[in-house]
């Protein structure tokens with residue numbers, strides 16, 4: 001027997017791997033062994049029909065929160081990820097130098113989804129931010145500790161996180177960004193991810209401190225100082241230029257004004273597409289919306305006319321590269337880990353919301369039907 005499992009007759013969508021069309025996937029030893037139009041059924045111990053379904057690489061959510069009992073998805077990370085087709089998740093700065101060991105404990109004890117994490121520039125990470133921003137007091141900024149934490153946790157920690165917003169940082173200059181830059185450089189040139197919703201500083205000033213490979217997150221917020229100028233008419237030329245130079249624009253959904261439909265429509269009309277799509281998922285947004293899961297965020301972009309393969313690329317190959325997992329996950333090419341999402345694009349009529357009270361009626365919505373990690377089914381919609 002050549003294969004442990006054969007996924008048959010699915011419509012493959014793997015923009016990163018350049019695979020497209022009706023094909024079978026042969027899985028052996030937890031890896032993708034073959035992808036071809038008709039693999040021999042008799043060579044497989046088991047088969048799984050994906051007829052009428054799209055088969056994509058297991059989705060990669062580059063911005064979510066999994067630090068249980070801190071600011072997180074609670075104890076349901078695997079279930080929420082599975083329901084959204086996600087096999088690899090990245091915690092975006094829930095922990096800093098003082099509590100990263102706690103995040104590692106959670107990852108090792110309670111999460112089976114493949115995990116990576118950004119380390120917060122603030123030593124305390126994102127803990128009680130409804131009361132006080134994690135960098136509202138300067139002494140919490142800890143570039144040395146952040147860099148050291150990354151160096152000591154290279155299997156898990158992939159970069160620096162900074163949330164720049166009103167009440168979050170101690171001063172409204174580029175100083176906080178420069179300290180994050182220093183931490184990223186000290187850690188050996190890792191990426192930094194900067195949250196920009198409603199920043200008191202114009203975005204070009206933040207972009208000036210960033211390098212190719214760094215990430216702007218919440219790029220579709222509709223508050224002050226976003227990707228558009230003050231009148232919110234045109235995408236800023238500095239933004240277009242930064243994206244061309246390799247700065248990554250991530251549309252993490254989340255809540256609290258991070259994801260605004262009118263702005264999304266305008267930006268897409270002008271040809272601005274985000275580089276990655278992610279959820280910024282926490283327990284509240286997964287159970288009460290408006291995020292629900294990654295496939296729902298993807299469905300919102302489909303509604304606004306982004307083609308399916310472009311949506312899939314932004315939730316597979318591109319985020320996989322950011323996490324240093326290029327070719328390992330985020331693709332179905334032979335040799336990659338057998339992380340696979342079997343997705344249904346269902347016709348219907350759903351009211352989907354942004355974070356500012358706007359609603360759309362989506363006529364198509366993506367649902368994860370089955371999700372495999374390392375060749376094993378980890379989520380099945382039938383059994384939940």
Ligand SMILES: [Zn+2]
Pocket residue numbers: 063064065092252254280
């Ligand atoms: Zn977040």
